[in-house]
Amino acid sequence: MATVTAIDDVRVFTGDGLTRPRRVYVEGESIVADGTPDVVVDGAGKVLLPGLIDSHIHTLGRDDLADLAQAGVTTGLDMAAWPLPFVTEMRGQAGVAQILSATTPAVGPGGNHAKMPGFPADGIVTTPQEAHAFVERRIADGADYIKIVTEAAPPEGMDRATVKAIVEAAHEHNRLVVAHSITTGAFRVAVEAGVDISTHAPLDAVLDDETVARMRDAGMVSSPTLTMMRGIAGVRAGAGLKYEYARDTVTKFHEAGIRLLVGTDANSAPGVPFAPRHGTSFHDELELMVEAGLTPVEALRGATTLTARTFELDDRGAVEPGRRADLVLVDGDPTTDITATRAIEGVWIAGERVR
The missing domain is CATH 3.20.20.140 (Metal-dependent hydrolases)
Structure with missing residues (x-):
């Protein structure tokens, strides 16, 4: 069974702005709609970007x-x-x-x-x-x-x-x-x-x-x-x-x-x-x-x-169920202060946390 990670209470960048705080699930290499998490990451006050x-x-x-x-x-x-x-x-x-x-x-x-x-x-x-x-x-x-x-x-x-x-x-x-x-x-x-x-x-x-x-x-x-x-x-x-x-x-x-x-x-x-x-x-x-x-x-x-x-990379570029779990968690709101992208709290590539 693949590990299920939940990033909790996080605002998600949609391409147009941010969602309300929500939970994002990752199972194996993909973003999924729900699950029973093995790992929970606190995303309060943070923003989750597509990779x-x-x-x-x-x-x-x-x-x-x-x-x-x-x-x-x-x-x-x-x-x-x-x-x-x-x-x-x-x-x-x-x-x-x-x-x-x-x-x-x-x-x-x-x-x-x-x-x-x-x-x-x-x-x-x-x-x-x-x-x-x-x-x-x-x-x-x-x-x-x-x-x-x-x-x-x-x-x-x-x-x-x-x-x-x-x-x-x-x-x-x-x-x-x-x-x-x-x-x-x-x-x-x-x-x-x-x-x-x-x-x-x-x-x-x-x-x-x-x-x-x-x-x-x-x-x-x-x-x-x-x-x-x-x-x-x-x-x-x-x-x-x-x-x-x-x-x-x-x-x-x-x-x-x-x-x-x-x-x-x-x-x-x-x-x-x-x-x-x-x-x-x-x-x-x-x-x-x-x-x-x-x-x-x-x-x-x-x-x-x-x-x-x-570039027709249909498997990535958005935080949506079914997409590849390429994700970046940042501390702050880069939609109002672009320098917040430097405050990286976590990076996932195909569901594997690399930082």
């Missing part, structure tokens, strides 16, 4: 996933990882954050990503014909979504026809397409190609009204990774890059009604310009999103229910 979902991470090993879990991030959406045996190993880790992965991203032949040590040759895409073959390889790898880099024009990066061909091939396989874009020009390429999700926010200027409107009308989603944008702008200030451009773009996205997800670009790779820490940076990101104009409830929604819905 937090970081919509943009990179992992180099189990330690990264453990750091996510300690900070209440129970799922991480990895946006580039290789080789495939490593990705498979990380997907199978128990007791730490679960990952999904794009596996190898698509990049142009001469950009910075292609020059990374050990970058797989089959991730370099130069023509629309190669684009279809690239997507077929990622589907064979079990990629959960397709990641592309739209940062530079040829000869460094991919041309627009190649980016569009990747998007079309991915959509034929019912995969979402996530585009790395940190300049206004890269955003325009992503919009014209019909990508589903943009990650990062521009550092060269505030994104123009026309492109924002096209994103809204196309139903594009943004994971702006303000933590990373602030870090990159700090180390490359002499290049004319400004964090304020990224922040003000997010404000425009919010005002336009574009869906905003919480993501950090957390990574632990040596030699990168900036490396947000797994887990702790997620709480930084929540606070930066609120500073950019989101309400605490909207930021929490972008960290839980909205990300789960966007």
